Structures are given as C-alpha cells and as structure tokens.
Amino acid sequence: MLVDVSPHPRAVIGASALVSTVALTLMAAPAHASTVEPPRQGVPRPAQTPPPATHTVAAGESVAAIAARYGLATADVLSWNGLSWENSLIRPGRVLSLVAPTAPAPAPATAPAGTSYTVVAGDTISGIAGRHGSTAGAVLAANGLTWDSIIYPGQTISVPAAPAPAAAPVPAPAAVAPIGLELDAEQAQNARTIIRIGREMGVPEPGIAIALGTAMQESWLRNLDWGDRDSQGLFQQRPSTGWGTVEEVRDAERATRAFFGGPTDPNGSRTRGLLDIAGWESMSYADAAQAVQISAYPDRYARWEEPSLAWLAALG
Structure with a gap:
C-alpha cells in the first residue's frame, strides 16, 4: 500500500506564513536591541579631570556658580572656605579652596594650642x-x-600659638643683607636717605625700619615718576590728597619727612605721618605703616619687617 507523504497544501501555507511572521518580527525589532553588549569586567571608566586646588574669584561670580563649574557641592565649597549660606559674599580676587582641607598633623603634647x-x-x-x-x-x-x-x-x-623660642642663630655680618633681598645702588642710596632723615628727626629705630619697608612695598625703594592714579615718589604720596605738589612728593628728602610727620612735617596738618599717630610704637609693623599709607592691601607691609631691620643695620 502506498502512503502519500507529501505535505498537505494547508500545512505548506501555514509554514510559509509562520516563516514570514518571524521575519517581519525580526525586522521590526529595535535596531539597538541586537547591539547591546554586556558590561565588560575589568575595564575602568575614563576618569574625570579633577578640579584645581584653588579658584580666583572673578567679577560677577558666586560660590554656587563656581561649585557648579567644577562639579562640586556648594555646601562643601562654603565649608572649605569658612563661609556659610548666610555669609557667602565673595569679592573679586579672593582665592577659594576647591579641595577639602587635610587634617593637620597632631601637634606635640608639649606644644601650646592655637x-x-x-x-x-x-x-x-x-x-x-x-x-x-x-x-x-x-x-x-x-x-x-x-x-x-x-x-x-x-x-x-x-x-597658631607662637613657636617655642629656638636657640639663637649665629648672627650674620652686619653689612650683609638676607640672601635675595640685597639692594642695588639706587635702592641703597634711597634707603640711606630715609635712614639719615629719620636719625636727624630723632625717629626711633623701629620707625625708621617701618619707613624703609613702606618705601620698598610702595615703590621698590625707587623714586618713581608714576603710580596708582596720581601717586608718585618713594612713598607713592598723592598730590591730590594733600601730600604736596608733584615736584614735592618726588623730592626724596621731603617725602621722607612727610612720611615721618611730627612737629617738622613739611605738610603741617594737611597729612598725618608716623609720629602723628598715637601709640604707633605699640602697633604691629604692618599696622603702623598702614596707619600712614591707608593701603588697600594693609598686610603686604609685614613681609618687609625683617629685611628692613637688616637694611637698617647694614646701611645705618
């Protein structure tokens, strides 16, 4: 008996339809479905560029904007810089820390606390x-x-507390200024003028040292014919605020006498010199200089305290 094993016409049609349906389904699948790869183990992600250690504030910037710029939390930047949400005012030129402060090394048990x-x-x-x-x-x-x-x-x-006194170093020769702070001929001549005028006026040694450091900060101990606004001369005195004419503030001897002030001040009571400031002898070096100069950067004078004493010893 012969058996017909050829597929039934309906079966053939059904199989064809099934193949077509599968093909359409695959074609309709999202294009990305077949390209997704499982995460590869051991392959690190690219590292993000860390923010700089500090940022100098520019006009118009806020703490929040600076924090966002570097991907930092505003609260962290406030905390790292001693600020708060209530006190977050920053001014152009201020340097903000963008990293958490490191824990200070433990102080010796015998060191006084700050x-x-x-x-x-x-x-x-x-x-x-x-x-x-x-x-x-x-x-x-x-x-x-x-x-x-x-x-x-x-x-x-x-x-910080004052450091414990150390053993006295061997003094350097009096005629040698600290390394890197030597004066050239022009500076030395102007320094000698300040020292001579100070001694003629009976100014104590600390006052003469303050004058030397002030002149170094203001003009590099040079009798400048230019400066901020109308400031000129050794001490950058301003004619517009009563310190004298342009010629007078550029007269090194007269400018020095005006800086010291006192009874023989060539400006009289128009300006206030060091000797006119009550209690200047008990002020810090920088505060005494600032009381005369009224600078926008009062602490800059402090850096010249030790050098000015060396110049006084070497040139006086």
Whole structure:
C-alpha cells in the first residue's frame, strides 16, 4: 500500500506564513536591541579631570556658580572656605579652596594650642597675629592665605600659638643683607636717605625700619615718576590728597619727612605721618605703616619687617 507523504497544501501555507511572521518580527525589532553588549569586567571608566586646588574669584561670580563649574557641592565649597549660606559674599580676587582641607598633623603634647578668631571690621592679619603672640607668616600659613589675600568681617581664621623660642642663630655680618633681598645702588642710596632723615628727626629705630619697608612695598625703594592714579615718589604720596605738589612728593628728602610727620612735617596738618599717630610704637609693623599709607592691601607691609631691620643695620 502506498502512503502519500507529501505535505498537505494547508500545512505548506501555514509554514510559509509562520516563516514570514518571524521575519517581519525580526525586522521590526529595535535596531539597538541586537547591539547591546554586556558590561565588560575589568575595564575602568575614563576618569574625570579633577578640579584645581584653588579658584580666583572673578567679577560677577558666586560660590554656587563656581561649585557648579567644577562639579562640586556648594555646601562643601562654603565649608572649605569658612563661609556659610548666610555669609557667602565673595569679592573679586579672593582665592577659594576647591579641595577639602587635610587634617593637620597632631601637634606635640608639649606644644601650646592655637586658637580661632572671628575677623571684625578693621582687622589685619598682622594685627591679629600680634595680639595673639603669633606672626603674620604663621597665620597666613595656617589658613592657606598669601600676602595678597584679603580677610573679611565674620570670617573665622586659625591663629597658631607662637613657636617655642629656638636657640639663637649665629648672627650674620652686619653689612650683609638676607640672601635675595640685597639692594642695588639706587635702592641703597634711597634707603640711606630715609635712614639719615629719620636719625636727624630723632625717629626711633623701629620707625625708621617701618619707613624703609613702606618705601620698598610702595615703590621698590625707587623714586618713581608714576603710580596708582596720581601717586608718585618713594612713598607713592598723592598730590591730590594733600601730600604736596608733584615736584614735592618726588623730592626724596621731603617725602621722607612727610612720611615721618611730627612737629617738622613739611605738610603741617594737611597729612598725618608716623609720629602723628598715637601709640604707633605699640602697633604691629604692618599696622603702623598702614596707619600712614591707608593701603588697600594693609598686610603686604609685614613681609618687609625683617629685611628692613637688616637694611637698617647694614646701611645705618
């Protein structure tokens, strides 16, 4: 008996339809479905560029904008810089830290502890350091600041205790200034003029040193014929604020007498010199200089305290 094994016409049609349906289904599948790869083990993701350690504030910037720029949390940036949501005002030129402060190394058990201090209007780094028996350099270092940094009322800063006295070093020859702070011929001549005028006026040695450091900060101990606005001369005195004519403020001897002030001040009572400031002898070096100069950067004078004493010893 012969058996017909050829497929039934309906079966053939059904199989064809099934194949067509599968093909259409595959064609309609999302294009990405067949390209997704499982995550590969052991292959690291590209590292993001870390933010810089600091950021100098530009006009119009806010803490929130700076934090967003570097992918940081605003609260962290506030905390790292001694700020808060209520006190987040920043000014152009301020340097903000963009990294969490590292924990300080533990101090020796015998070392005296430092303290924290909240800045009030009129404070300077050198003044704060002097009142706490510390140094301006130590306060700057303890707070990650520089000589160009500005402090603001309400800011909390750390004031390290004064270091224990060390053994007295072998003194250098009096005629040698500290390395890197030697004066050239022009600077030395102007320094001698300041020292001579100070001695003629009976100014104490600390006052003469303050004048030397002030002139170095203001003009590099050079009798400049230019400066900020109409400032000129050794001390960058301004004719527009009563310090004398352009010729007078560029007269090194007269400008020095005006800086010292006192009864023989060539400006009379139009300006106030060092000797006119009550209690200047008990002020810090920088605060005494600032009382005469009224600078926008009062702490910059402090860096010249030790060099000016060396110049006085070498040239006086």
